[in-house]
Amino acid sequence: MAATSRGTTPEPPDVRPRLTVLSGPSGVGKSTVVAHMRKVHPQVWLSVSATTRQPRPGEQDGVQYHFVSDDEFDKLVANGELLEWAEFAGNRYGTPRRAVQERLESGEPVLLEIDLQGARLVRESMPEAQLVFLAPPSWDELVRRLTGRGTESPEVIERRLGAAKIELAAESEFDVTLVNTSVEDVARELLALMDVV
Structure with a gap:
């Protein structure tokens, strides 16, 4: 005969927040998205x-x-x-x-805003972490953002664009991709992924 329990409710699952990692190529707008998100929800802790x-x-x-x-x-x-x-x-x-x-x-809720190499290391040491890739709307838009800063030499821009190609190729290693067409929309989607309402 199967054992039954009466009048008890199952224990709720452990609902501790997961670590969320935001990564993506240089110039995609990670810092801008995080700054907007924390203005709206300051309880999100950024390492x-x-x-x-x-x-x-x-x-x-x-x-x-x-x-x-x-x-x-x-x-x-x-x-x-x-x-x-x-x-x-x-x-x-x-x-x-x-x-x-x-x-x-x-x-x-904890957020890390780090580069691709860092995201890979977090995946190794904390496999339960949620890795979110922030992608540009297009390659042309990323080039425009990187060159439009006007603060770096052509050599540095070339290096950043080369690194960006490598970083974009790693998108499939992430759990979720968000496309940065609007800072407000991406911040809202990121908060939803982190279960912050």
Whole structure:
């Protein structure tokens, strides 16, 4: 005879929020989407990366980045304290692991805005993370955005476009693709994916 239970309800499944990773090619608008999203829903916690680069004017330690020395960064890597890290333009950037885990455990939605290499490393160490790829409406539009900044030399733009082709080719590695035709629409779709209403 099968066992039955009376008057008990099943335990609800663990509904802790998943880590959401937003990635995509340079110039696609990741930072703009995240800034808009956090203005509308400030409860979404965006991880602050550690970096070995020097602060730019107006940047504050712990706000834009945690600014650390090369030796301090070496220690973070050696002690397994970074969820992911990468080198870009001669500086290193990484996501502190403990802060992300603490926020997830406390039930807060957590967002990482990182590059392709970082997203791949997060997938290895946290397979349950949700990886979201932000794509441009078209290649021509991405070229227009990258060249329209007017802040970089032709050589740097060429390098960024070459990297963008590689990054666009990795779209299939992600769980979801959002096309950035409208910052407001993409921010709304991203919030829905994160179960933030």
